[in-house]
Amino acid sequence: MTAEPASPGTRPGRTPRLPRTARRFQLLGAAREVFVAQGYHAAAMDEIAERAGVSKPVLYQHFPGKLELYLALLDEHTTQLVTSVQEALASTTDNHARIARSVRAYFDFVNDPSGAHQLVLESDLRSVPAVRQRIETAFAQCVRSIAATIVADTGLTQDEADLLAVGLVGLAETASRWWLVRGGTVAKERAIESMVELAWRGIGGYPRTDPPDSRPAHEEPRSDR
Known part of the structure; x- marks a missing residue:
């Protein structure tokens, strides 16, 4: 963070x-x-x-005014969230770990004592175009980053990868917010693990496309990722 x-x-x-x-x-x-x-x-x-x-x-x-002050905070914290997700994806080539770290980015974001996630994920000002645009852009950036990884590793079409990425972002965001509202009745690490396994059992079923010549000739293609 x-x-x-x-x-x-x-x-x-x-x-x-x-x-x-x-x-x-x-x-x-x-x-x-x-x-x-x-x-x-x-x-x-x-x-x-x-x-x-x-x-x-x-x-x-x-x-100059209250809206400009709010937008400055929104810029800061949307950037924080997007950067955390992108760093999670770039931190490893292991896809299970990528999912785990991406989900963790959302749990860490909502669990920050500052409560800044409320400005991004629970804003009471979404009817204002400048606010809505920033929030939607942050969501789209997280989706694009995850989708790019899915395309590179599975060979799925961009549209399919986008749909999977939207599902993963939606899962991470909704679950983390629900977990926080419920007062962390499930331990944070357990909650993250549960969401990761839910996502992995679905996305892990897609065959990984290895780059040409990335495996030794004697090595069999992997059935998992």
């Missing part, structure tokens, strides 16, 4: 002058806390500024 903006907390007085990048980091941390706790519509710029220990003019110097 990528580093999160530090939790500034509420404190009396104003914070000392900071470099612009550090100030932006601080403001995003304060805004995330307020948006996660209250949702977009109930959140107020006054409260975000107070949480960060700055004046409203300072907040507006960095973000």
Whole structure:
């Protein structure tokens, strides 16, 4: 998981002058806390500024309005999720491990104490085109990354691979959110293992297409992956 903006907390007085990048980091941390706790519509710029220990003019110097602040957080956390999935796929050539690490990326994302997943997976602002576009783009990027791996390893058509990838992303997202809402009544490692095996028993049935000349002449084709 990528580093999160530090939790500034509420404190009396104003914070000392900071470099612009550090100030932006601080403001995003304060805004995330307020948006996660209250949702977009109930959140107020006054409260975000107070949480960060700055004046409203300072907040507006960095973000023209509440929507721009929300979009900046959304950009940060959608990128975090997509990067985690892509790194999971690139971390090994073992497909069972790829599935396990991709599913884990979703469980880690929803289990982060910051609650940032609510902005991406449970946003109360999906009716706004800019928000919907970012969320849908993140979903599509995860699907494309998984589908590309499926095509390379199985020789399925792009359309078939896309469908399988959508199913895997949907499984990981829905299961991880359900697991969190239920309070982790199933141990996290067990929950991930269960979802991986559910996915693997299906996708593992597709024959792997090995690149030409990738096996020694005496080696028989593998029936599993």
